[in-house]
Amino acid sequence: MDVPIAYYLVLSAILFSIGVAAFLIKRNIITVFMSIELMLNAVNLTFVAFAHEWHRVSGQIFVFFVMVVAAAEAAVGLAIIIAIFRARNTLNVDQVDLMKL
């Protein structure tokens, strides 16, 4: 039995929306960062689904580059989180508000 590509796209929309909600609601800086990874994964699923739809390899190449950049971003982001924790001794995003007006 075949699965419509639209189902895959709706699944990725669900994952992306949950990622957005988690990004806005979560207060722990590590969990906020994890919800960004969730959103990246949802977009990757869209790329792969469209690559399957149009039989193009370039969609999967995009996913490969997104993965590489996500790995680099995770390494730098977690180092920044460690630096923030050293300076502020907290992981709560509400207490890291120096740039807030």
Place this chain on the structure above:
Amino acid sequence: MHLVLFFIFGGLCVVGALNLLLQSHPINSALSLIVVMSSLAVLYLLLGAEFLAAAQVIVYSGAIMVLFTFVIMLLNAGREERTHGSRMAYIAGFPGAAVLLGLLSYIFLSNRGHLGNARLGSYLVTTGDLSRVLFRDLLLPFEVTSVLILIAILGAVALARKEH
């Protein structure tokens, strides 16, 4: 078969993502994110992306999530506390995400007719196909990303280093 596998692993994805949202302890969120990423690898296999399925397991659920769990354990992150700012985020967050979901689902489902079906095994991108594009047509971007990774390693070491 394809439909059953899609619903099993798609359901696992959604349940894991909701668990990430609802758990208050970061380590539980990290473990449920691993579930999401591993089931996404199975979905990639169903869509004929065999290299990406392997890379998803190795890079995402392997390397990145291990890094996350290490940082959670290193910083001894406990339950997140509810603060004043979280109430505002609740008011704006849930309806905003629901509107986004409704809009995207409406667009995708109303264009169902223009999109085709995914048949199991009808289209398979082997590692050879992928590497032919990656190492011949896109050699320069590939090398630039390796420089990016190198800079990221140096940046991570410089940021996380203890200052004297």
